[in-house]
Amino acid sequence: MSRFAFRLFVAGRQARSQHMVGHFREICERHIMGHYELTVIDVLSRPDLAHRDRVLATPTVIRLSPGPACRIIGDLADEQALVSELGLQPGQPAGGSEAAGLVENKVRKQTGAPLP
Amino acid sequence: MSCRSLSLEETADIYRRQLRASRACFDAIVNRSADGVVVLSADGGICFVNPAAETLLGRPAEQLLGEIFGIPLVPGEAVEIDLLRDGSLGIAELRVVETEWQDRPAYLATLRDITEHKLAEQKAREAVRRRDEFLAMLSHELRNPLAAIVNAARIMRRGGIEQESFERSGEVIERQCQQMTRLLHDLLEVSRVSQGKIELRRTVIDLRSAVGEALEAVTPLIDSRSHRLRLELATAPLEVDGDPARLNQVVTNLLTNAAKYTDSVGTIRLTADREGGEAVLRVRDSGIGIPADMLTEVFEPFVQAHGSLSRSESGMGVGLALVRTLVELHGGTVSVQSDGPGRGSEFVVRLPLASVPSGEEPTAETAPSPGSQLRILVVEDNTDAREMLTQLLELDGHETGAAADGVTAVEMIELHRPQVALVDIGLPLQDGYEVARQVRANPANAGTLLIALTGYGQTEDRRRALEAGFDAHLVKPIELDELYRLLAECLSVS
Numbered sequence: 001m002s003r004f005a006f007r008l009f010v011a012g013r014q015a016r017s018q019h020m021v022g023h024f025r026e027i028c029e030r031h032i033m034g035h036y037e038l039t040v041i042d043v044l045s046r047p048d049l050a051h052r053d054r055v056l057a058t059p060t061v062i063r064l065s066p067g068p069a070c071r072i073i074g075d076l077a078d079e080q081a082l083v084s085e086l087g088l089q090p091g092q093p094a095g096g097s098e099a100a101g102l103v104e105n106k107v108r109k110q111t112g113a114p115l116p
Numbered sequence: 117m118s119c120r121s122l123s124l125e126e127t128a129d130i131y132r133r134q135l136r137a138s139r140a141c142f143d144a145i146v147n148r149s150a151d152g153v154v155v156l157s158a159d160g161g162i163c164f165v166n167p168a169a170e171t172l173l174g175r176p177a178e179q180l181l182g183e184i185f186g187i188p189l190v191p192g193e194a195v196e197i198d199l200l201r202d203g204s205l206g207i208a209e210l211r212v213v214e215t216e217w218q219d220r221p222a223y224l225a226t227l228r229d230i231t232e233h234k235l236a237e238q239k240a241r242e243a244v245r246r247r248d249e250f251l252a253m254l255s256h257e258l259r260n261p262l263a264a265i266v267n268a269a270r271i272m273r274r275g276g277i278e279q280e281s282f283e284r285s286g287e288v289i290e291r292q293c294q295q296m297t298r299l300l301h302d303l304l305e306v307s308r309v310s311q312g313k314i315e316l317r318r319t320v321i322d323l324r325s326a327v328g329e330a331l332e333a334v335t336p337l338i339d340s341r342s343h344r345l346r347l348e349l350a351t352a353p354l355e356v357d358g359d360p361a362r363l364n365q366v367v368t369n370l371l372t373n374a375a376k377y378t379d380s381v382g383t384i385r386l387t388a389d390r391e392g393g394e395a396v397l398r399v400r401d402s403g404i405g406i407p408a409d410m411l412t413e414v415f416e417p418f419v420q421a422h423g424s425l426s427r428s429e430s431g432m433g434v435g436l437a438l439v440r441t442l443v444e445l446h447g448g449t450v451s452v453q454s455d456g457p458g459r460g461s462e463f464v465v466r467l468p469l470a471s472v473p474s475g476e477e478p479t480a481e482t483a484p485s486p487g488s489q490l491r492i493l494v495v496e497d498n499t500d501a502r503e504m505l506t507q508l509l510e511l512d513g514h515e516t517g518a519a520a521d522g523v524t525a526v527e528m529i530e531l532h533r534p535q536v537a538l539v540d541i542g543l544p545l546q547d548g549y550e551v552a553r554q555v556r557a558n559p560a561n562a563g564t565l566l567i568a569l570t571g572y573g574q575t576e577d578r579r580r581a582l583e584a585g586f587d588a589h590l591v592k593p594i595e596l597d598e599l600y601r602l603l604a605e606c607l608s609v610s
Contacts, residue, residue, distance in 0.1 A: 011200075056199070073187065
């Protein structure tokens with residue numbers, strides 16, 4: 001298990017969403033590389049998942065672990081705010097490269113398309 | 117002045133009144149705001165929503181209070197977010213400031229609906245893209261005939277070429293120019309359509325005759341691609357209240373479209389029949405078909421279902437746009453079906469049948485004839501155009517004179533009293549309208565038929581020309597057949 005687990009909800013696969021996903025992934029790589037799982041969900045193709053998590057708007061990031069769950073809405077551009085709000089500090093390494101592979105699989109499964 | 121302390125009851129009353137005023141004020145500002153107002157707790161939970169926010173989020177306050185909206189990261193800055201509503205996605209601008217709510221730190225978020233704005237922006241971008249594609253297409257479409265014309269002219273200038281190849285070059289130039297004229301004509305039509313300037317000259321006509329005329333125009337293209345054409349026309353007249361030239365254009369465009377977008381040796385089927393109170397025209401082809409997502413778009417100007425420059429027969433994407441506008445002007449509808457790429461398509465035009473049956477068959481147009489020898493003055497400032505037109509008229513046996521400006525034109529008409537003066541509108545010294553006014557001011561010139569030549573075929577230009585004293589109006593480049601037909605009409609009347 002990775003220390004961090006996120007769900008990122010975006011709407012559609014247009015450049016803006018792709019950019020958002022790439023940007024969030026970059027920040028994670030920079031701060032908690034190897035310690036996170038990221039699941040990207042396109043609310044247009046999986047409205048059921050958005051409904052399950054009661055997502056009202058996108059982009060939304062939910063931090064599932066470490067608890068308590070916390071949710072960020074809106075622009076993810078402010079790296080510092082994101083880092084402090086989500087507490088992106090690497091703790092004890094857990095999972096490592098194996099977890100990264102798992103993440104990619106998950107991404108493919110949820111969005112139906114591989115993301116870079 | 118006496119003074120007494122307020123009773124508890126009185127104090128409470130004052131507070132109650134103040135509270136009411138404060139609530140009224142809150143209600144007036146927040147609950148009537150067009151922008152959505154949402155108060156969020158420090159962990160992003162919804163503490164308050166105003167009615168506009170309920171609308172934006174597509175849920176009533178009871179369902180929203182307590183839900184986690186999320187912590188907004190950048191107080192102060194406006195960011196764009198997508199709102200998930202049942203069935204549709206809205207786009208909102210989110211602005212956040214830090215505040216307090218019931219003595220705790222909170223966020224005050226305002227949501228402004230920018231869905232319409234974003235859609236308009238997207239539409240504008242789309243329009244720009246289409247325009248660019250159109251310009252690329254246009255330059256392609258103009259370059260092809262130009263290349264042929266230039267080369268033909270070069271061949272003709274070489275000394276010692278065979279008469280046969282000389283004539284062939286001439287034919288090429290003529291054909292390519294006709295092609296360019298058609299192109300320009302279509303372009304002007306689209307511009308007129310987009311400005312709503314098309315007027316119908318209605319009469320009761322048999323739709324089958326429009327089909328017949330269109331076939332004449334399109335047969336060379338159909339033959340050149342070795343298509344098979346199957347024709348099924350109603351045995352009884354299909355009378356509609358329409359503009360014969362425009363209906364001809366509708367059928368021509370549909371047939372041209374079918375012929376172009378069907379690979380060689382295809383099948384085109386045209387049927388025209390009565391269905392209830394409507395005349396229904398169907399043009400079906402075995403061609404490249406239309407992808408499902410383009411079916412509604414093909415009638416938009418400058419849209420190509422197969423926008424590739426490689427196809428030599430590619431058009432500019434104006435033909436079907438014209439079809440739709442013209443059909444709708446006639447109170448009809450046009451639709452298209454296709455089973456997808458490679459599976460052909462079928463265009464269906466429905467026009468209301470004319471309620472009053474016409475007494476007589478539409479009269480066939482008389483074939484133009486050059487008529488007798490005439491004295492014709494050509495007034496045109498473009499030397500090449502002037503020389504070519506006078507030469508052509510002379511070759512047909514007419515006596516010609518020429519003027520290159522508006523003042524000389526009037527002098528020559530006064531001096532020579534030609535039977536016909538073909539007058540360009542844009543002239544040096546004074547324009548064609550002024551020429552007409554001066555010529556008409558002298559009753560002695562009444563015997564001269566004045567025909568305006570313009571680059572624009574708009575109704576407005578025609579009206580101006582007639583007002584200035586012209587007898588008729590022709591759009592350049594003029595077709596001699598058309599000129600002779602006009603001369604025959606005008607001269608027989610006078």
